[in-house]
Amino acid sequence: MGSTLVRRLVQLTPLVVVALVCLGGAAPLVADDAYDIEAAQIQCFQNLRDCYGRAARQDSWVDRWLAGLDCELEFTDCTRRAIIGR
Amino acid sequence: MLHVVIAIFLTTLLPADTRLDVSPLTPPRIVSDALIVGRAACPTVTWLLNDATQLISVDSSAAVAARAVRGFAAGERPWGLACLPDGTLRTMATPRSLVSIDPSGMTHERIAVPLPRTALFAAGDRLLFQSSPIAVGAAALASSPPRQPMAARPWPGLIVRGASRREDEITRNLVLCGVPSGREVPCWFEPDAQISISDGQTVRVVAVTALYDGPIARSAPLQDVALAPGRVWLLLTGGRDGDRPSGRRLVAVSERGGDRWSADLNPPARLILSATAERCLLLATDGSIVSAVVTR
Numbered sequence: 001m002g003s004t005l006v007r008r009l010v011q012l013t014p015l016v017v018v019a020l021v022c023l024g025g026a027a028p029l030v031a032d033d034a035y036d037i038e039a040a041q042i043q044c045f046q047n048l049r050d051c052y053g054r055a056a057r058q059d060s061w062v063d064r065w066l067a068g069l070d071c072e073l074e075f076t077d078c079t080r081r082a083i084i085g086r
Numbered sequence: 087m088l089h090v091v092i093a094i095f096l097t098t099l100l101p102a103d104t105r106l107d108v109s110p111l112t113p114p115r116i117v118s119d120a121l122i123v124g125r126a127a128c129p130t131v132t133w134l135l136n137d138a139t140q141l142i143s144v145d146s147s148a149a150v151a152a153r154a155v156r157g158f159a160a161g162e163r164p165w166g167l168a169c170l171p172d173g174t175l176r177t178m179a180t181p182r183s184l185v186s187i188d189p190s191g192m193t194h195e196r197i198a199v200p201l202p203r204t205a206l207f208a209a210g211d212r213l214l215f216q217s218s219p220i221a222v223g224a225a226a227l228a229s230s231p232p233r234q235p236m237a238a239r240p241w242p243g244l245i246v247r248g249a250s251r252r253e254d255e256i257t258r259n260l261v262l263c264g265v266p267s268g269r270e271v272p273c274w275f276e277p278d279a280q281i282s283i284s285d286g287q288t289v290r291v292v293a294v295t296a297l298y299d300g301p302i303a304r305s306a307p308l309q310d311v312a313l314a315p316g317r318v319w320l321l322l323t324g325g326r327d328g329d330r331p332s333g334r335r336l337v338a339v340s341e342r343g344g345d346r347w348s349a350d351l352n353p354p355a356r357l358i359l360s361a362t363a364e365r366c367l368l369l370a371t372d373g374s375i376v377s378a379v380v381t382r
Contacts, residue, residue, distance in 0.1 A: 069218070072219060076256055081137075085137070086357045
């Protein structure tokens with residue numbers, strides 16, 4: 001019974017949070033305005049598209065998939081250096 | 087595992103801020119301007135790893151020492167830094183390779199991980215990390231013992247959100263974690279103003295949207311976060327300094343009672359180095375170490 005109660009509380013959590021935000025008159029939790037896309041980030045997106053293009057030319061489905069994952073890793077590294085690195 | 091979510095909203099209904107007493111502890115350019123790719127807060131010293139592969143220590147008296155990290159292979163671009171209770175440090179030499187670093191800067195043990203990791207932090211005696219590829223609806227972070235990467239378990243709190251394009255999905259779900267207190271680690275999605283604080287068992291959520299006034303950026307407003315007993319320190323982003331975001335305002339909030347202290351920072355700060363309930367050390371954009379103290 002205890003665990004059922006906890007599970008229900010957890011399921012209700014998003015509703016509670018949304019309700020509290022509305023009642024509190026706070027701004028949305030995620031700002032509406034898109035992130036500032038700096039030149040470095042634009043380059044990251046371009047690199048990703050180029051990388052996906054190269055991945056698509058792999059012979060087998062598995063190789064294309066693995067190459068696509070590597071593209072995402074490169075993109076993540078590029079993006080985090082542009083916007084997370086301090 | 088018990089997941090309890092408590093939403094704490096820092097609203098403008100709180101009493102007016104009391105000023106933090108901010109003062110420089112060192113001259114400028116004590117710390118290199120190179121991009122910081124990892125920060126690990128140990129109990130007595132904070133370590134920084136930069137992309138010039140320097141390991142920098144800053145202690146509570148603002149004494150700074152830098153040494154070159156030796157042992158990375160050509161082409162390796164380390165990311166992340168975690169301090170474990172035994173004082174050893176871990177970083178990711180590559181997304182698939184964890185490396186330990188000793189305080190002299192020498193790399194030692196290398197451990198291959200089954201799934202590539204894209205972010206690395208510490209949570210008590212476990213490593214806290216984000217894996218790739220991300221999956222919408224799954225926990226954004228997981229933890230594992232340092233030498234047992236297969237023994238990973240989800241870290242409660244942040245859940246991966248979807249987006250219309252894969253690249254936006256990756257960008258929206260980049261995770262940052264701040265300075266922990268005990269077993270509690272504050273983490274957030276880079277674009278968001280909501281912090282998930284967890285010890286691996288319970289979660290509480292702190293939303294800081296109401297602090298957006300003045301020079302604070304509406305998107306990605308959290309430059310850094312630090313926890314101390316009963317206190318949350320927030321470094322709020324106020325635009326960019328050169329090509330990097332910089333923290334223009336520091337806010338300290340008492341989790342009980344709602345007391346709040348703040349100061350606008352000039353020069354702005356790159357990150358928080360360490361924090362207690364009464365005092366916070368910051369790295370400023372001019373390379374100096376700055377202290378902020380709660381006044382009574």
